[in-house]
């Protein structure tokens with residue numbers, strides 16, 4: 001046992017001493033040390049690329065040694081080999097010089113600036129050569145950025161890297177595809193083919209038949225792809241926030257026409273009066289134009305939402321699935337909300353001045369909010385439109401805006417983009433009419449479909465025509481009050497029809513009669529006449545504290561007075 005221990009101590013001691021001597025000897029051999037450093041690609045500034053340098057240096061030394069050995073063995077063969085090597089080298093150097101010269105501009109103008117701007121975000125050593133991690137096509141249609149394996153890939157860094165690369169390479173809204181799994185993460189940017197400059201109905205007509213009844217077609221996007229959103233899947237309500245003349249009315253008109261084609265009913269609130277003349281007189285559309293008409297239409301809408309909810313409740317099962325038919329899909333187009341809201345508020349203020357017991361907030365706005373809230377389950381969808389869809393523009397309810405899950409922006413400015421799509425970087429705004437960015441859980445650029453009024457009108461009645469429900473203000477109906485059916489696009493106008501007067505138009509308060517021009521005198525004068533004039537029509541009823549009169553009787557009294 002003792003001998004084993006002694007043997008182990010002896011071996012360890014001898015080995016340790018031998019290593020120490022060799023190490024000391026090596027330390028004194030400056031030449032050997034320098035050679036080892038040189039051959040292994042060492043540099044004082046520890047610049048990256050050591051393996052490459054080591055290969056070059058060791059290769060050159062090996063070649064020199066081989067040359068001397070070869071010369072000593074056979075000078076003739078070595079001479080010929082040298083000539084061959086020289087010729088090949090000249091050819092390779094010439095070819096590389098030509099490549100370098102051709103790529104020099106590319107390197108100087110695109111690669112190097114991108115390297116300098118992006119190396120920090122990409123966590124690449126600044127001293128590395130750009131070509132080692134950047135590959136950019138000569139026409140800059142595609143760029144690949146090879147990232148280090150430990151790149152953290154957080155959302156902000158990703159966004160910044162794409163933005164820097166796009167700016168430095170002059171690629172307008174490139175398509176970014178990431179490969180982050182595995183040891184070699186990379187970002188590939190490719191130039192996106194922009195949406196077509198113009199899209200006609202004929203270009204998308206056959207797609208309309210293939211879309212589901214709750215799918216909206218916005219237009220054609222990059223590489224001619226269809227840009228759609230679903231009213232039941234993505235968002236029950238949509239918004240159009242587009243500057244003046246950007247194509248709001250046309251876009252909304254096309255959205256409505258395609259829904260009408262699929263069997264929906266439309267209600268258009270058009271304060272500008274003539275934005276949607278294409279739909280005037282259609283059996284499946286009602287249009288409210290004046291403030292009191294819009295007010296009445298919204299009250300009806302609120303009532304309809306409640307009715308549909310009652311039906312849904314009566315026909316729902318334990319899981320909340322609705323089995324009852326609540327009615328056809330109802331699409332409400334709210335034109336120019338910025339202006340409409342202030343008119344509705346002013347209208348309500350007028351009514352409140354007559355009757356202080358009325359609530360402060362217009363019931364029409366309350367109705368709009370409740371449709372916003374309950375719309376999805378009872379097939380009522382709102383198209384909010386405005387030059388800038390602020391909370392005020394949609395009725396003052398911040399929650400209501402949250403439920404607009406799909407917004408199309410056109411001719412936008414940075415504040416509008418930040419307000420409505422702040423989660424996404426803003427693409428450059430285009431002034432081209434019909435060019436929109438459809439923002440949902442992503443941003444898709446699209447060119448809206450340019451349709452003529454006739455095309456929209458024909459489309460609206462070319463499919464399943466659902467007549468407006470009975471009692472809907474502003475709906476076209478035949479004389480007995482039932483809505484007319486239109487069999488096909490060639491019968492675009494319903495003949496022999498009358499307008500079902502909205503309830504407010506049949507019975508009006510005195511201030512409405514003055515505002516509407518039913519009587520041609522001031523409110524003060526008509527109030528006096530109501531008290532003193534014996535020919536003044538008898539009051540037909542009360543709305544709150546305000547009296548109501550028959551509009552026709554008032555008009556007749558006014559005509560007789562003149």
Ligand SMILES: Nc1ncnc2c1ncn2[C@@H]1O[C@H](COP(=O)(O)OP(=O)(O)OP(=O)(O)O)[C@@H](O)[C@H]1O
Pocket residue numbers: 198199242243244245246247248249250251433434435447448449450
């Ligand atoms: N998808 C489209 N493609 C090409 N041009 C379009 C498109 N949409 C609209 N335009 C053009 O833009 C013009 C304005 O369209 P539209 O009236 O719909 O805009 P708007 O935003 O409603 O304008 P306003 O603010 O005046 O109400 C149209 O007359 C048409 O020439």
Ligand SMILES: [Mg+2]
Pocket residue numbers: 248249250275
């Ligand atoms: Mg318009």
